[in-house]
Amino acid sequence: MPLFILGLIWYAFSTKEMENNVIYYNGKLLSQLNNQLDQYFAEIKADTQTIPGNPLIQEFVKLEPGNDYEMFQLKERIHRELYLNIMYRRKDIVGFGLYSHKDNTFGNLFVGDISPSFRDLQGMESNYNIVGVRQSNAYNAILIYRTIIDNTTYRPVGALLVAFSIDSIVKMTDDIAFGKEGYIAIVDSSNRFMYHRDPNKWGTEIPQSLVQEINSGVGQSIIQGETGKRIVMYKTSNSTGLTIVSEIPIKEVIGNLSHLHVITLMIGGMILIFAFIIFNKMLVDIKRLVGIIHLSRMKEKEMELRHKESTFQALQSQINPHFLYNSLEIINSYATLAKIKPICQMTQYLASIFRYSVSNPHQLVLLEDEINHITNYLNIQQERYANMRVTIDLEKKHLSMVCLFRLIVQPIVENAIIHGYERHGLHPADIVISGCMSDPYFSLRVTDRGKGMGAGVAARYNAAFHSEKNNVMDVSLHSSQKIGLWNVHNRLRLAFGAPYGLHILRSDEMGTEMEIKIPYTTSDCILFYKRGGEH
Incomplete structure (x- = not known):
């Protein structure tokens, strides 16, 4: 009988504990998804912010309806000069619509309930609103509304609607819900489903x-x-204003424990005979729950990585390489005509830096390419700091025998300038880049003569760099500086394994010497480089 009572108590306690664990880790997942949605809609808001003030849009909302030929030409210009450019920058745009207070319309958002009039949109509370999800035969989309303000009277004279494919949100929510019956849903501010596992419930x-x-x-x-x-x-x-809703059936959490409870009540006095069978049944359920919790943690880490990657890709996608190259070329031409040599040189350096930076960050390059890039970067810094001395002491043979990923050295050099000199009110003086063979790796060193960190901080860094847990770092080290060093270390360690990565050789009042351990003519390095260097 005591064992029977203890079994009931254990059942109640373990069920409650399982519910709390699922609530905790599901809450973490909801927070991660919420951050991703905030980032996604913030990017949309930034990308559409300047469209209502575009001169072509201003001309459209002011044009009288009777000017058919002028309206036709204006629509052609909007399509060619504005709409196609927006579509180039945002591949997820599936529709575009303009409405003026004079009942002029333009775009492809005029099918069924996806085509509200300007008067229907005048009730919006702000200049930017997420209207909600709309469905048509051609696509399922999220409508974003922006008010068009007259640039002379500052009164609302029209509306802009942009439809974005819902595929990005569907991708964010894939494989998050627990069990077969649980689900994740997104609800808009008007209490309608923007996303649900069942597409019939959208809207x-x-x-x-x-x-x-x-x-x-x-x-x-x-x-x-x-x-x-x-x-x-x-x-x-x-x-x-969006609400993320998660619904999980209790039976998906506790599984067969409820059946075990009924059996325990029924067998009563026979508990001792069947104790071994019941115990094994409990172990199976516990292992299953441990698996669910472990999966939740893995998904949380995966969503963090996806969030960082999407942020990086979003920043890259906002830059039009051709526009920047052409702009730099124009600046260089003007500077050449004016015979201003420093500006000519700096635009050439900047063009080389940009071309190198926007290339595939996962591609292996020779040390020679990386040193050429960091030389361009330091040349620009020397224009800013006239007294900064740069020394690059590397043997020529090593430049073609050592390989690494793009943009490995620059974060270390930036760290030396910012945290070794500028943070302490010092003008950057000396930056030394040297290297030598140190079996079984090549030791590339970046040295400054500013003020270093304390011995305890350097020791914590090196402990983290030497740890076998590549996805964990001391929380006391988390800052933009520390995350930059950790990312450089992780890229090398994840690609090549130990002992490659970062190590602080020295850091004191006389400066800091940072060591980058990279492959030196290893078979892995050569194989990576010949295949294009992607990992």
């Missing part, structure tokens, strides 16, 4: 019970439904 109103739960502001609850108890969690974004 429909959410159940009233869910509205009450969201309005309560608690963040989570356990509700009784037709199919049993369910854990409901939700998180609302302050920047977008």
Whole structure:
């Protein structure tokens, strides 16, 4: 009988503990997804911010409806000079519509309920709104609204609608829900489903019970439904007004433990005979739950990496390489005509730096290419700091026998200038880049003569660099400086393994000497380089 009572207590305690663990890790996943959505819509807001003030748009909203030929020419110019450029920068745009207070329209957002008039849009509360999801035969899209303000009267005279493919949001939410019946949903500010596992529910109103739960502001609850108890969690974004809802059936969490509870009550006095069988059953359920929790942690890490990668790609995609190259070429031409040699040189250096930086960051290059890049970077810095002395002491044979990833050395040199000199109010004086063979790797060293870090901080860095756990770093080291060093170290360690990566040889009041351990004519390096260097 005591074992029977202990079994019931253990069942109640373990069930509660499992629910708490699932709530905790699911909450972390919701926060990660919420951050990704905020980043996605912030990029959309920035990309569409200047469109309403474009001279072609201003001319469109002011043009009288009777000028058919002039309107035709203007629409052609908007399509050629504005719309195609927007489509080039944002591959996820699937529709575009302009509406003026004079009932002029332009674009492809005029099918079914995806075509509100300007008067329908005048009730929007701000100049930028997420209208919600819309469906048509051609595509499923999220509509973004922007008010067009007259640049002379500063009154609203039109509206801009841009439709973005919902595929990006679908990709963010893939494989997040627990079990077969759990799901993730996104609700807009008007309490309609922007995304749901069932596409038939897109754009429909959410159940009233869910509205009450969201309005309560608690963040989570356990509700009784037709199919049993369910854990409901939700998180609302302050920047977008969107609410992410997660619903997980309790039976998906505790699995067969509920059946075990019924069996335990029924067998009563026979608990001692079947104890071994019941114990094994519990172990199976515990292992399954441990697997679910472990999977949640892995997905959380994966979403962090995806978020960083999407941020980097978003920043890269906002730069039009051809535009920048042409702009630099024009500046160089003007400087040449004016015989201003420093500007000519700096534009050439900057063009080389940009061309090198926007190339594939996962591609291996020879040390010679990386040194040429850092030389261009330091030449520009010397224009800023006239007294800065740069010394590059490398044997010519090593330049073609050592390989590494692009942009490995620049973060180390920037760290030396910013944290070795500028942070302490010093003008950058000496930057030395040297290297030598140090079996089984090539030791590339960056030395400055500014003020270094304390011995304890350097020791914590080296402990983190030498650790076998490449995805963990001492929380006390987290800052932009530390993350930059850690990213450089991780790129080398993940690609080539130990002992490659970073090591602080010396850091004191006389300066810092940072060592970069990279492959030296190893078979792995040669194979990487011949294949194009992608890992």
